[in-house]
Amino acid sequence: MTWLKLVEGYMPGQMIGELALSILLFALLNWSLKRAGMGIPKFWAGIGVWVFIWLYITYRIYPPIPFSVRAIYGTVTMCGIFMWVSGSEADWQEFKKPIFNVMDGITPRHRFLRTVALILIPLGIGGFAYQSYLPSFDEPIELRTVHPAPPATTKLHGKTFVLQIAENPFRVGSEGKYDQEYTNERSVVQAMGRLVKDVNDPNYNPWDPNAEGYMKYVREGGEVFFQNCHFCHGDNLNGRGLWAYAFNPIPANFTDAGTIAQLQETFVFWRVAKGGPGLPGEAFPWASVMPPWEQHLTTDEIWKVVMFEYWHTGYYPRTWD
Numbered sequence: 001m002t003w004l005k006l007v008e009g010y011m012p013g014q015m016i017g018e019l020a021l022s023i024l025l026f027a028l029l030n031w032s033l034k035r036a037g038m039g040i041p042k043f044w045a046g047i048g049v050w051v052f053i054w055l056y057i058t059y060r061i062y063p064p065i066p067f068s069v070r071a072i073y074g075t076v077t078m079c080g081i082f083m084w085v086s087g088s089e090a091d092w093q094e095f096k097k098p099i100f101n102v103m104d105g106i107t108p109r110h111r112f113l114r115t116v117a118l119i120l121i122p123l124g125i126g127g128f129a130y131q132s133y134l135p136s137f138d139e140p141i142e143l144r145t146v147h148p149a150p151p152a153t154t155k156l157h158g159k160t161f162v163l164q165i166a167e168n169p170f171r172v173g174s175e176g177k178y179d180q181e182y183t184n185e186r187s188v189v190q191a192m193g194r195l196v197k198d199v200n201d202p203n204y205n206p207w208d209p210n211a212e213g214y215m216k217y218v219r220e221g222g223e224v225f226f227q228n229c230h231f232c233h234g235d236n237l238n239g240r241g242l243w244a245y246a247f248n249p250i251p252a253n254f255t256d257a258g259t260i261a262q263l264q265e266t267f268v269f270w271r272v273a274k275g276g277p278g279l280p281g282e283a284f285p286w287a288s289v290m291p292p293w294e295q296h297l298t299t300d301e302i303w304k305v306v307m308f309e310y311w312h313t314g315y316y317p318r319t320w321d
């Protein structure tokens, strides 16, 4: 039902509009029923409106609202309904009538309801109290540091890298020197999954046969990515690869601002080289299946694939601050 979708950006307005319209329809219905002599009793109308609004905020609103917030909305709705049913003395008397009828037990049916209520309510409260005093044996919560502190240095294929000062040797400007500004400027700008910058310009398109320097290295990083990483991290780098859901934790989603965009390039380099097994103790007890790529890729390939991930997502590595 696409026409019924809540449109992003207009959601609050749409929600208030829909609720107002539903209440208006309800009022209209109630009014015409009343004219026909079959008006809904105030008590049931109040409960009906409340249940309708509760169902609406529970099932209609997306993304889902947490229970604690729904409880607030539910309470506010209840206050509103009370204001409505107590607008005049006559309304209020009408609303209270079914409750008093049951409490006074004026007919056998009411007496029966009263007996049931007098048994069920204390039982319910007793059960609730019992539940909350029961000791619980839940597993302890497992906390895992997703981005643990990296070591000061890391050794790769016999060479030691000091993470504070190491630089990606392929992140170079037109002069062949390390130049993050130059390369940031060339990272992809995506709109609806397409390259927006001039695709015929080898300065911006890594797949252009004349692409040189940084752009050519990005392409080589892309080759490494699509030969090794996309099974898990997804061909759109969003962590939705073919194998992704076999694992817990699931593979990182690089398009999410919480992963590589938050990290220094050398941190990512270290993570790719050492994988799950290279994580320090604080990253456990979750078992990461991220492979230690130093066993399969050269140092250069790792630098290039890291650069490709930044290029493709349009993010820049965090600089030392």
Ligand code: HEC
Residues within 6 Å of the ligand: 146, 147, 224, 225, 228, 229, 230, 231, 232, 233, 243, 247, 249, 250, 251, 252, 258, 259, 260, 268, 271, 272, 275, 276, 288, 289, 290, 291, 293, 305, 306
């Ligand atoms: C077998 C599946 C698998 C493959 C293949 C794989 N990864 Fe991963 N990767 C993971 C999982 C799972 C995580 C999340 C857990 C973790 O942080 O270790 C992860 C995490 C990462 C992270 C850390 C992101 C962060 O925010 O800390 C980087 C970077 C990364 N992968 C890069 C790569 C690269 C580059 C390749 C290819 C050379 C690759 N991965 C191949 C499973 C995989």
